[in-house]
Amino acid sequence: MLGTGSLPSLLAACESSTGPARLPSTERSPLRFAPEVAPQNLSLLAAEGRAGFGSGAEGPAWLLNGSLPSPLLRVRRGDLFQVVLENRLPQDVILHWHGLAPPADMDGHPRFAVGTGGEYRYAFTVEDRAGTYWYHSHTHMRTAEQTYRGVAGLLIVEDEEEDALGLPSGDREIPVILQDRRVDAGGIPYYQPFGPDLMAGYMGPEPFGNGIRRPHVDVDSALYRLRVLNGSNARIFRLGRSDGRPLVLVGNDGGLIDRSRVLSYVDLGPAERADLLLDLSDTSDGDRVMLRSLSFSLPGGGGFMGGANLQGQPLDLLEFRVTRSVEEPSVIPDGLSTVPLPNPEDAVRERTFRFTSQMMNHRINGRSFQMDRIDEVVPFGETEIWAFVNDSPLPHPVHLHATHFRVISRSGGRNQVMPWEAGGKDTVLLYPFETVRVAVRFTAHRGLFLLHCHNLEHEDMGMMANILVE
Numbered sequence: 001m002l003g004t005g006s007l008p009s010l011l012a013a014c015e016s017s018t019g020p021a022r023l024p025s026t027e028r029s030p031l032r033f034a035p036e037v038a039p040q041n042l043s044l045l046a047a048e049g050r051a052g053f054g055s056g057a058e059g060p061a062w063l064l065n066g067s068l069p070s071p072l073l074r075v076r077r078g079d080l081f082q083v084v085l086e087n088r089l090p091q092d093v094i095l096h097w098h099g100l101a102p103p104a105d106m107d108g109h110p111r112f113a114v115g116t117g118g119e120y121r122y123a124f125t126v127e128d129r130a131g132t133y134w135y136h137s138h139t140h141m142r143t144a145e146q147t148y149r150g151v152a153g154l155l156i157v158e159d160e161e162e163d164a165l166g167l168p169s170g171d172r173e174i175p176v177i178l179q180d181r182r183v184d185a186g187g188i189p190y191y192q193p194f195g196p197d198l199m200a201g202y203m204g205p206e207p208f209g210n211g212i213r214r215p216h217v218d219v220d221s222a223l224y225r226l227r228v229l230n231g232s233n234a235r236i237f238r239l240g241r242s243d244g245r246p247l248v249l250v251g252n253d254g255g256l257i258d259r260s261r262v263l264s265y266v267d268l269g270p271a272e273r274a275d276l277l278l279d280l281s282d283t284s285d286g287d288r289v290m291l292r293s294l295s296f297s298l299p300g301g302g303g304f305m306g307g308a309n310l311q312g313q314p315l316d317l318l319e320f321r322v323t324r325s326v327e328e329p330s331v332i333p334d335g336l337s338t339v340p341l342p343n344p345e346d347a348v349r350e351r352t353f354r355f356t357s358q359m360m361n362h363r364i365n366g367r368s369f370q371m372d373r374i375d376e377v378v379p380f381g382e383t384e385i386w387a388f389v390n391d392s393p394l395p396h397p398v399h400l401h402a403t404h405f406r407v408i409s410r411s412g413g414r415n416q417v418m419p420w421e422a423g424g425k426d427t428v429l430l431y432p433f434e435t436v437r438v439a440v441r442f443t444a445h446r447g448l449f450l451l452h453c454h455n456l457e458h459e460d461m462g463m464m465a466n467i468l469v470e
């Protein structure tokens with residue numbers, strides 16, 4: 001039955017964070033940071049290699065320029081983005097710049113995948129707002145495996161509007177890709193999906209940050225900007241602090257939101273981002289604060305898979321170890337940005353997308369993805385209401401390329417727009433049997449783009465549709 005969700009209080013969040021299923025506190029490893037590069041005259045070589053995963057574990061991974069995670073691309077709005085992908089992996093590869101709105105032939109549609117020894121040239125102007133974006137493999141039926149093995153990195157856009165806010169930067173900015181993994185006895189992650197994984201998606205019991213298992217990071221007692229990507233294939237994180245203090249949300253998928261929001265926790269489905277301020281100014285040398293995924297259960301379903309499903313189980317994701325007390329002002333701005341979003345009152349039509357999962361079939365409107373079939377034709381520049389209907393007992397993080405939408409309502413399940421869904425979103429999480437309505441408008445480019453579930457096993461199995469903007 002559909003439960004009426006309500007926002008649990010800060011107190012409830014605290015209780016769940018100290019629950020019995022807490023990970024044993026074994027050793028943790030230092031968080032790694034990907035090398036930062038500008039995407040100009042940049043070659044990204046995709047190849048098999050080896051990576052360290054923390055605690056001395058080293059093993060095979062699929063890497064871009066030898067790095068896990070893939071290099072962090074940092075670019076200014078208005079700059080030229082020029083990248084050559086060179087593929088030396090034993091599979092076709094194409095890269096998608098998730099959250100950016102480049103021209104259609106630069107967007108990494110799977111029909112552009114290049115074979116071993118091939119290359120793909122990207123060149124476009126970055127017209128997107130400052131924000132935390134990312135990039136990953138988008139090869140049809142291989143996205144889950146390639147992304148899991150390491151072909152994924154962060155992509156940060158900066159602009160003048162953001163500069164003016166003086167948000168924490170440099171040493172005070174921590175970009176992190178959070179993922180869950182299954183590891184072998186030597187601590188090496190592996191990707192070997194079988195039966196149930198093709199329904200629920202591939203989940204694992206071990207928390208990873210930037211490719212490191214059970215990471216920690218040394219910090220000062222100061223205000224930090226934490227840019228978080230949920231880079232998991234299927235796992236939802238409910239981010240909260242172990243000390244019960246709130247997180248401050250300043251941005252999400254589409255960049256800065258209108259004003260900061262103080263939240264006891266933030267849910268992040270696969271591919272969603274949270275741009276957070278983490279205030280550690282009340283801590284002192286020797287203190288430890290854990291960024292956790294708090295335990296939760298999916299209202300309206302999700303429980304039928306029993307023990308095979310790790311969804312909702314708590315995880316200690318990233319530990320902050322305060323190693324230096326400093327005195328510096330921690331200013332949290334209130335007003336942040338004017339977010340350009342379509343107005344639902346301007347909508348000229350409505351479309352419905354029904355997400356179903358039955359017997360290993362994940363479909364949109366009853367159909368499985370076909371590379372050459374156009375599923376919807378959408379006029380450029382017109383505002384529409386799209387209803388994403390989850391007709392299944394599984395959660396689906398629904399992702400749209402080439403624009404950001406406004407979440408206007410949710411019915412069933414949690415029955416509300418969640419506070420972290422303010423601003424422009426490119427991915428919205430549908431709990432079982434929820435319907436989410438969004439206002440959509442394409443204003444960047446015409447051409448063929450995608451709508452799909454970002455549970456990567458679902459996507460690979462066909463829960464994806466071609467959207468022609470014209």
Ligand code: C2O
Binds near residue numbers: 399401450
């Ligand atoms: Cu991040 Cu089409 O995906």
Ligand code: CU
Binds near residue numbers: 096097399400401
């Ligand atoms: Cu995308």
Ligand code: CU
Binds near residue numbers: 362
């Ligand atoms: Cu799905």
